[in-house]
Amino acid sequence: MLMVSLDNAQATPLVEQIVDAVRSQIDDRILRAGMKMPPIRKLAESQQVSRFTVVEAYDRLVALGYLRSRRGSGFYVAPRREGGEGRQLASTDRAVDVAWMMRQALDGGADQIKASAGWLPPDWLDEDGLRRHLRSLSRRPDARLTAYGTAQGYLPLRQQLQVKLAEFGIGAAPHQIVLTEGATRALDILARHLVKPGDTVLVDDPGYFNFFGNLRLQGAILVGVPRKVDGPDVEQLEALLAHHKPRVFFTHSVLHNPTGANLSPGVAFRILQLAEKHDFLVIEDDTYADFHPHATTRLANLDQLNRVIFVGSFSKTLSGSLRVGFLAARPDLAAELTDVKTLTSVASSEFNEQLVYQMLTDGHYRKYLDRLQGRLAQATDECLRMIERIGLEVYLEPKGGVFVWARPPGFEDVAALASAAAAQNIMLAPGKVFRPQMQPSPWLRFNVAFATVPAVERFLGETLGGCPT
Amino acid sequence: MLMVSLDNAQATPLVEQIVDAVRSQIDDRILRAGMKMPPIRKLAESQQVSRFTVVEAYDRLVALGYLRSRRGSGFYVAPRREGGEGRQLASTDRAVDVAWMMRQALDGGADQIKASAGWLPPDWLDEDGLRRHLRSLSRRPDARLTAYGTAQGYLPLRQQLQVKLAEFGIGAAPHQIVLTEGATRALDILARHLVKPGDTVLVDDPGYFNFFGNLRLQGAILVGVPRKVDGPDVEQLEALLAHHKPRVFFTHSVLHNPTGANLSPGVAFRILQLAEKHDFLVIEDDTYADFHPHATTRLANLDQLNRVIFVGSFSKTLSGSLRVGFLAARPDLAAELTDVKTLTSVASSEFNEQLVYQMLTDGHYRKYLDRLQGRLAQATDECLRMIERIGLEVYLEPKGGVFVWARPPGFEDVAALASAAAAQNIMLAPGKVFRPQMQPSPWLRFNVAFATVPAVERFLGETLGGCPT
CATH class of the missing domain: 3.90.1150.10 (Aspartate Aminotransferase, domain 1)
Structure with missing residues (x-):
């Protein structure tokens, strides 16, 4: 039997009061493994709090490994492991x-x-193109094949990306661009730097599942923003922001994975307004950019890398085997993210970055x-x-x-x-x-x-x- | 003025009692930014605790961003930032x-x-060798140049590594080997999986500094084990283990970076005994293996990947630009680490792994x-x-x-x-x-x-x- 006594006058937020009450009752074995938790609506009513408050508390308890959710059935007390161990491993699970x-x-x-x-x-x-560029790279006297690349990545490719981003209407100098081992590593580096365990991160619902797993590994609490045909549902986003303090909203603007939808200019503008008002950063994943035949709306196009960090990749159009991706961000953030990249992998593959550079610049990519x-x-x-x-x-x-x-x-x-x-x-x-x-x-x-x-x-x-x- | 009242009878360890006392006095502004903390010896004497206890408490407070250490001068209360933010960023700093x-x-x-x-x-x-292999790869009909590699990495290279590890006397089947974007990424994946914020990790003192930065990013508390000419100082290691509960000891056996020393068989045996007794894992970094002209002692050679995880790389001998490294571990751990690799970068570069494979197997590497x-x-x-x-x-x-x-x-x-x-x-x-x-x-x-x-x-x-x- 769950006992909660909430106090609006306390400095501790209501969500945390619920989390603390449940945790201590599980720790003290008042609530035991397998027991069903009160349904969200019921607990919200009995405690006279909003359903959002209960949802967030339950989400946090799931992330902490105290509760498990069963599809269509509700929330249950998680099996206990010795020490603090189980709780941390649960999110990895x-x-x-x-x-x-x-x-x-x-x-x-x-x-x-x-x-x-x-x-x-x-x-x-374009496998033939890749074979041709391999041979040509093998003959270039200036090819750097054995040395470590620079921390931020091969400069000519970053200069080329500056041109590419300018075509999308995004101004990004080469020092704002960090090359990474694919878009997923770009997102990984962003999560390492921006998300601390217990932080709330907004994500598209539905959205890119591998990154959800990455965020969980980082200890983040994921809150889904429903997608509509013109982008994230801004009404729902605003309602969520009344109850959450996200550090980051991770979203996908062009040819959204999995729905294939594009972002409309009006929705883009509202998201950026809300980001300003509620002070969060937006990570804009543009992995499928080059599959879109026409000019279309991007958040980074409006915001010009002020609150938006832009992520791209050549894995879908050139080669998933080369692992070349990038991020573009505010200069101060780009410098910090370069350091995180260095601590986690020293440098990316300059060898592969040279190949991609050659393929982009020999004129036939378009x-x-x-x-x-x-x-x-x-x-x-x-x-x-x-x-x-x-x-x-x-x-x-x-x-x-x-x-x-x-x-x-x-x-x-x-x-x-x-x-x-x-x-x-x-x-x-x-x-x-x-x-x-x-x-x-x-x-x-x-x-x-x-x-x-x-x-x-x-x-x-x-x-x-x-x-x- | 620091006030601590320790209670041996309490369940809370003494280290945590000190940490809590200092934290709350800093939070309550009793101790203010810039104030000098009592010297370790003095606090240990006044509280009748060992110096180890105070050292660990101060280390944790530094990791949490509450204290800063100044070279040769002691510990000081760190500048305050708003919210919980400053503390987390401090370790990133x-x-x-x-x-x-x-x-x-x-x-x-x-x-x-x-x-x-x-x-x-x-x-x-061997830049010429690399150029030659580039051309030969460009002509191989079976070369996989555009597709994503498998999660664990290019199987023929893993099979080749099985042979290579067998030469070191280490038995590792291909499913125990995970290819990574260099040794640093192998260490990064290990830190992601094995180290949670606040965990104590033993490291060589002196040792590989970039990984220290990586561990700090992960929120680990680093405790240095002094190196001697025959490996880590096992007397000191044993003394440290009386006061710390490390999850992992990260060390470097062959041609140690930075001292160039090798591990002796006797020291290797003692380390593994202590790992068994105190239940920690050992990460053995063998980045400089191929520079050693003779057979020499490795922990993984004695332990056969039971408690030891072995890390290697081709960055030093073949190319830092290709970013090909690997780890070898117990089968269950290898599977888990493959998942962490997938969540953080999808896959490594099969393209580069094929190149390294060709270079290793055409006979002239030796x-x-x-x-x-x-x-x-x-x-x-x-x-x-x-x-x-x-x-x-x-x-x-x-x-x-x-x-x-x-x-x-x-x-x-x-x-x-x-x-x-x-x-x-x-x-x-x-x-x-x-x-x-x-x-x-x-x-x-x-x-x-x-x-x-x-x-x-x-x-x-x-x-x-x-x-x-």
């Missing part, structure tokens, strides 16, 4: 659920159908992207037609990129559907993996370059009782 | 001192004399190492002669590798000497940067491949009043 899924995607054999992968098939990429965008548009059409034949509902028709977000009618959660697909070696990513607390979701992410094969349509048609052609 | 030094070394211009760098000049390495070791032995002789001419005392004559550890007579600290050298664009690493709390040190690390140039001898000869030739 949850982070690792995500890592496990990622590992499945990376390590899946050649016969696995990666119908929901986050990247393109290798043979869609033409290559045009072809790729054309091929993706065609695959997207095919995927949308397949989805229509099977009878799934599409979230939106994406303006580019690799993702289609769709749901079968009548499902509350598609986790079991994804498991059945996995048994046939078809990798389907169920919506719950993109949600910050792995809440149930009826949505599926399709990768248009992989999903339009007969096996996927057959599986979905048969399983959902549709009429596959 | 100290981590970043180290990053700053590392950045200087990486970014120093072509005219900087890197007399104490941690790596060889690029032109000592011959190349023989030549390199011969050249290093000659440079070491020259460096020792130079040091003798200047009148410095040598810690030991190293059996291989790149480092000579030496001190000028009559110095308690050589930080000012290193600053004077920096003004002449000569990078000399003063001993204090290798010490976990940046304590004063009379020692200097020389890199034999860089230091034997007239400018270094002239500077040291003139500054120290010796007789340069």
Whole structure:
């Protein structure tokens, strides 16, 4: 039986009062492992506090390893481990659920159908171009092949990125750009520097799941901001900000992963207004930028790297094997983040940065992207037609990129559907993996370059009782 | 005026009682910024506790940002910042001192004399071999250039490392080996998984400074184990273990950085006995392994990856620009560490791993190492002669590798000497940067491949009043 006595007059916030009461009753074994916690609504009513307060308290207790949430069922006291150990490991456990899924995607054999992968098939990429640049790099007398690179990364590539960002309307001098081992490492370095254990971080719901795992590893408390077709739901964001003090909002503006949606200018402006008012930083992940055929809105375009830190990558268009990504930030932040990079990996691979630089500057990257965008548009059409034949509902028709977000009618959660697909070696990513607390979701992410094969349509048609052609 | 009343009967350890007392008196502004804390010996006597207890309490307070230590002068109350912020940032500040030094070394211009760098000049390495392998990789039909690698890293390289580790007498199956973006990232992944904020970590004193910065970033409390010529001082280690509960001891067995010393079998055995008795893991950094011409003792050789996690790298012998390193661990730990790698960087560069694999297996790596070791032995002789001419005392004559550890007579600290050298664009690493709390040190690390140039001898000869030739 949970006993809480809250005191509005106390300096300690109500959320912390609940957290403390629950923790001490679990520590004292008044609440025992497996016991069900009062439902959020009920506790909120009995204590005369808002549901937000209870949600945040429960979230923190989950992050601390005191509670576990069970899908559709509620919150339970977590199994006890000796010492303080269990509590800290628990958050890693949850982070690792995500890592496990990622590992499945990376390590899946050649016969696995990666119908929901986050990247393109290798043979869609410019392998010949890469081979040609390898040979040319091997002959350049000025190639630096053996020495450590500089802390911030290969200067000519940073200068090239300055030009690229200027095309997006973002002003960033080379000293504001830090090269990293892919976008995920850029996000990792940001989390290391900006997020302390126990900090609240706002994330897209749904959003990039591997980074949710990274944030959990860092001890962050994740609060999801629902996505709409024009970007994060700013009404909900404002309501959340009445109850949370986030340090950072991590979001994805262009060809959002997983929904494929773009940010509208009006929503971008409101987010930046709220960031100013509530004093948080925004990390804008732009991993899929080069798949978008047209100019579109970015937060960093409005804000000019004042409150926004911009993250990009060449893993999707050039090579996931090279591990070249970058971040762009305010000069003072860029310097600090360079130091964090140095402490965590000395330097990134200048060797690979030289290769990417050569590929960007020899003039054919733009033409290559045009072809790729054309091929993706065609695959997207095919995927949308397949989805229509099977009878799934599409979230939106994406303006580019690799993702289609769709749901079968009548499902509350598609986790079991994804498991059945996995048994046939078809990798389907169920919506719950993109949600910050792995809440149930009826949505599926399709990768248009992989999903339009007969096996996927057959599986979905048969399983959902549709009429596959 | 500090007021502490300790109670042996309390469940709270004495160290924590001191920490709590000091914290609350700083929070309550009884102790104010800039005030000097009682000397360790005095507080220990007045409270009738061991000096270890006070040292640990002060160390924690420094890590928490409440105190600052001033070289040769003692501990002072740190400047206050608003909120809890300052305390957390303070540990990053100290981590970043180290990053700053590392950045200087990486970014120093072509005219900087890197007399104490941690790596060889690029032109000592096998650049031609690398160019040749680049071309051959560009032609291999089976080269994977664009796709993401697997989570654990390129399997053929892991199989090759199994063979290499077997030569060191270490049994490690490929599934026990995780490839990483250099040894520093291997250490970073280990710190992420094994070290929680507030954990005590034992480190070599002196030892690898960049990793000290990394551990501080992770919120660890560093306790230095003094090095002797045959490895860590096991008497001191045992004394420290009476007062600390470390989770991990991070040490360096072969051609220790910075002293160049090797581990003796007897010391290795005692360390492992103590690890068993006090239940901690040992991280054995073997970055300089391939510079050692002879078979030598390693902890992982005795322990066979039970309590020891082994870290290696190809940055020193093949290329710092490729960023290929690895760790080897117990199977369960290797799986967990692979997940942490995935959450922090998705995968390492399979592209670069293929290159390193080709270079290791085409048969000339062994011959190349023989030549390199011969050249290093000659440079070491020259460096020792130079040091003798200047009148410095040598810690030991190293059996291989790149480092000579030496001190000028009559110095308690050589930080000012290193600053004077920096003004002449000569990078000399003063001993204090290798010490976990940046304590004063009379020692200097020389890199034999860089230091034997007239400018270094002239500077040291003139500054120290010796007789340069």
